[in-house]
Ligand code: FES
């Protein structure tokens with residue numbers, strides 16, 4: 009059935025939805041794919057960046073003379089070299105609220121300059137760039153740059169940054185407050201909480217984490233003086249977006265003189281969609297030196313410069329009746345934006361989190377407020393499941409707390425409050441309107457598949473082995489398919505968020521699909537070919553997909569928020585329908601029959617009731633290329649483009665159940681079983697989606713159990729390499745029990761919903777719920793992530809959090 | 810200093826700095842960019858090559874220490890654009906690679922495990938996971954990689970003469986593979 013068996017039986021309809029082998033895999037398995045670090049243009053010089061060793065200081069002087077004398081050094085650049093370059097813009101400014109960033113890209117207060125000249129605001133803040141003949145020479149020269157600092161006080165927590173007398177990061181942003189943002193109905197929520205039979209509260213820390221794609225970031229700049237054109241090869245998940253931001257907003261060069269190429273990208277999970285100083289630097293320095301300039305980050309560099317995730321401190325309240333009906337939820341969050349507003353960080357910390365807090369539940373009153381503050385840490389950005397994971401965590405912890413308060417089973421409480429099927433589209437009162445769903449079906453399947461009913465017996469059995477077994481449930485709704493441009497403008501997004509696709513049918517019948525998206529490991533080349541082949545009724549092996557290069561592809565915003573399959577794929581399907589429409593018209597001419605009698609099916613057009621009178625796709629392609637005999641209203645050739653801007657987002661959802669065993673002696677927590685039932689609408693390639701679901705769950709387990717970007721009181725990142733920042737390894741997860749439900753989204757022609765990151769949303773909540781369940785008889789009502797053995801061990805011995 | 814390295818069956822002569830790392834020589838000096846660098850600390854396993862047949866992290870080996878030894882990189886495993894090895898084919902069938910950055914290191918590390926099992930016992934799932942301890946992957950969650958190894962070991966044992974329970978091993982691998990479809 010699959011291509012792996014060597015059969016080519018995938019002609020025609022029904023190619024979509026099949027688990028075809030990824031056509032990208034062989035070259036990855038052979039080590040043949042070219043990542044940024046593998047690009048070696050003739051004459052390349054190498055760049056290294058001097059990052060600040062201290063978290064907060066005024067810069068008194070920078071002396072580069074000694075560095076300039078070192079062997080191989082071609083140039084040492086500082087802020088003084090780039091006075092006419094704009095700061096890196098922030099393009100997601102929480103909408104409709106008081107914000108300290110006017111909706112104009114230039115001169116944003118607090119926006120990060122390409123190199124900092126006046127002060128440093130986090131460890132790793134870029135101060136100077138060296139270009140030399142070799143990477144080693146460039147790195148060695150960094151040590152010879154002398155910078156004189158006047159230390160300033162440091163603050164690394166959002167809540168502390170907002171206190172009276174806290175250290176100030178930006179003169180133009182008094183009090184460090186970037187935005188105070190709210191959603192929902194405050195009065196109604198306060199009233200519901202005041203009148204409630206039961207209320208529960210929690211103080212939660214959603215710790216800062218580092219996304220950690222295994223490929224660090226890199227960039228190669230290549231300026232051609234003959235044409236005045238710039239090319240940037242970069243680890244980017246949005247080459248078109250980066251082209252727009254860099255040309256129009258930072259460098260001030262014509263849009264059409266910058267080409268951005270994403271070669272193979274080694275994972276991103278949100279972080280490679282951001283604009284970083286290295287990108288303009290390699291372009292500017294390539295122009296200055298007349299040579300390609302290449303920069304490849306180290307792991308420690310990545311940890312001190314690439315956007316980090318999560319980082320909320322929250323006070324949350326839930327109200328309900330004694331019999332388990334939730335009546336209100338309220339959250340106050342302090343979000344840590346880091347030292348500068350990253351490209352879209354402020355939006356992640358506000359809308360993506362706040363509008364999601366009520367999850368799968370039908371709640372009458374909900375309210376969320378976020379104080380987004382600057383601190384002396386690496387700028388905040390998206391991280392797989394961003395915002396939605398933080399929201400699910402708070403809600404799902406609250407539901408368990410509530411269940412325990414009223415003495416009801418946590419599954420029963422959830423079941424009672426799910427948004428009923430008949431209520432879709434469902435306005436969640438926080439700004440999102442859920443498109444479609446059958447939450448009961450999904451929830452029941454997860455509970456059944458997990459063997460929830462057997463848990464009491466399993467607990468007893470585990471106790472006999474010196475283990476405490478705990479079970480935790482977490483449900484979620486994840487907003488995906490960003491998105492509807494008008495809707496995003498109301499959220500404060502500067503720029504369109506639609507997606508585009510072009511299909512070109514060649515005279516030989518082979519097909520090229522180009523999309524604005526850019527894979528960071530999601531097998532787009534396979535799945536997008538399936539979409540086009542399915543619509544056109546042709547063999548997917550004849551379809552080639554190009555993306556990640558602004559010269560080849562039409563515009564598009566790229567890969568983020570699990571949007572490629574629900575944004576780019578529909579654009580492809582709609583384009584294929586345009587091609588089909590044209591072929592039906594042309595088919596009437598070629599077959600000599602009226603258009604109403606033309607049928608397009610199985611990769612050919614034929615006369616209704618007379619399949620003998622037919623033309624194949626390849627014959628039509630050639631005829632359209634020749635263009636002979638076409639009436640004036642039919643243009644020759646087959647080359648169509650669609651810009652797809654959906655009416656609204658889509659809302660995948662799901663329910664996960666974690667079972668943990670805690671060792672009484674060591675406090676070690678092991679996830680012994682994990683069940684996930686997710687609903688991502690119609691799925692294009694189940695094999696590809698399965699891989700993303702599995703990877704996502706392990707990513708979420710990482711936050712629950714081990715990941716933590718820890719800063720000391722001086723703002724030094726303690727976990728700045730993989731020896732000090734734990735990532736899940738192969739033995740950290742059991743195989744998962746997975747299933748799916750399918751409710752198509754009405755907002756795109758494929759019925760697709762986001763899939764890539766959705767399964768990262770609930771695991772942290774599920775695991776912490778399970779751990780608290782295992783420890784509940786000790787009076788434990790909450791435990792902060794990461795749930796390390798030491799923390800659990802202390803709780804087992806009766807110590808407070 | 811002047812030295813010779815046998816890389817993928819071919820002697821390569823050059824002058825190396827005393828503090829040069831093997832991974833730098835392979836990637837920058839010899840243009841063998843299939844070997845990847847993911848960290849500075851020997852933690853991620855993206856740079857694994859085979860040194861005299863045993864897997865080794867090439868970011869932790871000085872070039873001079875590899876002098877005269879047999880180095881195999883991912884480029885020496887399958888011909889360019891050519892047929893995949895049994896392990897690579899099994900990983901492909903299980904979609905054990907997503908962004909692919911960790912993949913060459915995984916293939917190099919796992920090759921040794923699969924070879925060891927051809928005439929011994931098939932590794933258990935915990936053994937495979939234990940073997941993978943030195944390789945980080947952020948995309949796959951490792952499950953598809955583990956399934957790929959199970960499949961590859963089953964296939965290797967099916968081909969090796971005189972092994973028992975080949976059918977069972979194959980059946981196990983296939984069950985593990987198909988039972989998980991989301
Ligand atoms: S690069 Fe060698 S272990 Fe990470």
Ligand code: FES
Pocket residue numbers: 222274275529905906907908909910911912945946947948949
């Ligand atoms: S496939 Fe991306 S890190 Fe393993």
